[in-house]
Amino acid sequence: MVQSYSKNANHNMRRPVVKEEVVRYMRTRQKGNEGYLAELEAFAHRENIPIIPQETVAYFRFLMQTMQPKKILEIGTAIGFSALLMAENAPQSKITTIDRNEEMIGFAKENFAKYDSRNQIRLLEGDAADILSRLKETYDFVFMDSAKSKYIVFLPEVLERLAVGGVVVLDDVFQGGDIARPIEEVRRGQRTIYRGLQRLFDATLKHPNLTATLVPLGDGLLMIRKNIPEIKLAD
Numbered sequence: 001m002v003q004s005y006s007k008n009a010n011h012n013m014r015r016p017v018v019k020e021e022v023v024r025y026m027r028t029r030q031k032g033n034e035g036y037l038a039e040l041e042a043f044a045h046r047e048n049i050p051i052i053p054q055e056t057v058a059y060f061r062f063l064m065q066t067m068q069p070k071k072i073l074e075i076g077t078a079i080g081f082s083a084l085l086m087a088e089n090a091p092q093s094k095i096t097t098i099d100r101n102e103e104m105i106g107f108a109k110e111n112f113a114k115y116d117s118r119n120q121i122r123l124l125e126g127d128a129a130d131i132l133s134r135l136k137e138t139y140d141f142v143f144m145d146s147a148k149s150k151y152i153v154f155l156p157e158v159l160e161r162l163a164v165g166g167v168v169v170l171d172d173v174f175q176g177g178d179i180a181r182p183i184e185e186v187r188r189g190q191r192t193i194y195r196g197l198q199r200l201f202d203a204t205l206k207h208p209n210l211t212a213t214l215v216p217l218g219d220g221l222l223m224i225r226k227n228i229p230e231i232k233l234a235d
């Protein structure tokens with residue numbers, strides 16, 4: 001049994017930010033996962049491991065096939081589900097993915113050995129806080145899916161390594177809708193994340209040199225396009 005996630009994990013995934021029946025409709029009407037991705041999805045659900053939900057999968061499939069990024073960076077590998085999904089739909093891409101949880105790293109290694117048939121994925125083990133500054137490459141797509149309070153901390157390093165015209169997607173930015181409420185109405189244990197996300201939105205949504213959009217899929221995506229080489233984020 002997986003130790004890292006309890007049955008109470010993924011609290012916000014059970015608080016849909018759009019009507020429940022619409023989420024259900026999207027999940028049943030859109031193409032689902034097939035083959036090993038369906039197996040990994042079933043495993044993740046059984047063990048409460050948070051992976052991107054079905055409607056985000058459909059969107060990523062579309063994005064990858066349309067953008068065909070060559071260099072992808074992911075922060076938050078878990079069992080390797082989203083990395084394998086991106087690899088499958090952007091077959092020319094090379095993907096660097098980072099995780100610090102030993103148990104997840106064990107599953108990801110096993111899954112990449114079995115299913116990364118084109119050898120597209122490189123797994124870096126450790127905290128993104130230490131690893132990001134050592135990355136020398138430039139990426140055209142970055143998927144940030146790690147601790148949400150740290151998004152604003154990691155973003156400057158990520159933007160430095162992003163090509164002009166490149167896109168960053170940050171997952172789970174709505175906190176099940178809490179983000180739209182005053183802080184006094186947010187559970188105390190969730191307030192650090194709330195503050196981190198508000199800082200992230202302040203720094204990006206109306207930035208003159210970024211194009212940003214909020215997309216209500218899953219628990220919300222923030223998507224950012226880098227428009228000029230040097231981006232300075234307000235503190």
Ligand SMILES: C[S@@+](CC[C@H](N)C(=O)[O-])C[C@H]1O[C@@H](n2cnc3c(N)ncnc32)[C@H](O)[C@@H]1O
Pocket residue numbers: 050051052075076077078079080081082083098099100101104126127128129145146147150
């Ligand atoms: C939501 S899961 C990733 C799910 C995966 N992207 C998917 O959809 O298949 C988040 C992962 O981020 C990792 N993580 C969180 N903070 C991190 C950090 N600072 N550095 C590296 N990994 C981190 C956790 O260990 C966890 O495995």
